[in-house]
Amino acid sequence: MSSSEIAKKYVALVKENKHEECLETLFSKDAVSVEAGAPPGMDRTAKGLDAIRAKGKWWTDNHTVHKAEVYGPYPHDDRFAVRFVYDITHKPSGKRLSMDEVGLFTIENGKIAREEFFYGQD
Amino acid sequence: MSSSEIAKKYVALVKENKHEECLETLFSKDAVSVEAGAPPGMDRTAKGLDAIRAKGKWWTDNHTVHKAEVYGPYPHDDRFAVRFVYDITHKPSGKRLSMDEVGLFTIENGKIAREEFFYGQD
Numbered sequence A, B: 001m002s003s004s005e006i007a008k009k010y011v012a013l014v015k016e017n018k019h020e021e022c023l024e025t026l027f028s029k030d031a032v033s034v035e036a037g038a039p040p041g042m043d044r045t046a047k048g049l050d051a052i053r054a055k056g057k058w059w060t061d062n063h064t065v066h067k068a069e070v071y072g073p074y075p076h077d078d079r080f081a082v083r084f085v086y087d088i089t090h091k092p093s094g095k096r097l098s099m100d101e102v103g104l105f106t107i108e109n110g111k112i113a114r115e116e117f118f119y120g121q122d
Helices: A003-015 A019-026 A049-062 B003-015 B019-026 B049-062
Strands: A027-034 A045-047 A063-076 A079-090 A095-108 A111-118 B027-034 B045-047 B063-076 B079-090 B095-108 B111-118
Touching (some): A003 A019, A003 A063, A003 A095, A003 A111, A019 A049, A027 A049, A049 A063, A063 B095, A095 B063, A095 B079, A111 B063, A111 B079, B003 B019, B003 B063, B003 B079, B003 B095, B003 B111, B019 B027, B019 B049, B027 B049, B045 B049
Parallel strands (some): A027 A111, B027 B111
Antiparallel strands (some): A027 A045, A063 A079, A079 A095, A095 A111, B027 B045, B063 B079, B079 B095
């Protein structure tokens, strides 16, 4: 797949909530995922598909999603951006919040090798 | 200014349409601006403030802006993203179109040293 096709496929799979298929088919096994800030008790950086899966499981276990909007992809050579706007409840606190962030994805050798999430922390 | 302050100031100035003040106060003199695709007859890359100003003038001269929405900033260490959604008319063709893109800004030594624009071309 070209970088443009990978970007479109990524957005299509995320919109269909097919996160495992997305990781399995589009990501490098050594892919790195970096948050703008560290989730409580976790590292900012997850290295490798298993660590990314574990972060995804933590997120799913701890949040109820009421509404998810995904905008993009926005390509630029071998990178693309995606904007995520989520209306969620953080299960442990019961707090409902809006999550608005941008993901930046870097493709190497036909696979997503790096994902970085951009968002404010104040 | 911290990277977070630069990001917020950038968005505030762009929302107020203060592009020259934005370049003058927040950008490095050697800043580089890279488009996802080359505008007709132009390079994808503009190097230095004068080249960035010239690109901005070309854009302003050739487009009428009906509505501009700016979302962000979305920070991540010394970078931040901004989403731009513009409703514009391309003056030469009279064609009205929606422009939806993400800008990625890189800060070095307290100034924006690089801006890259992400958008689809098909």
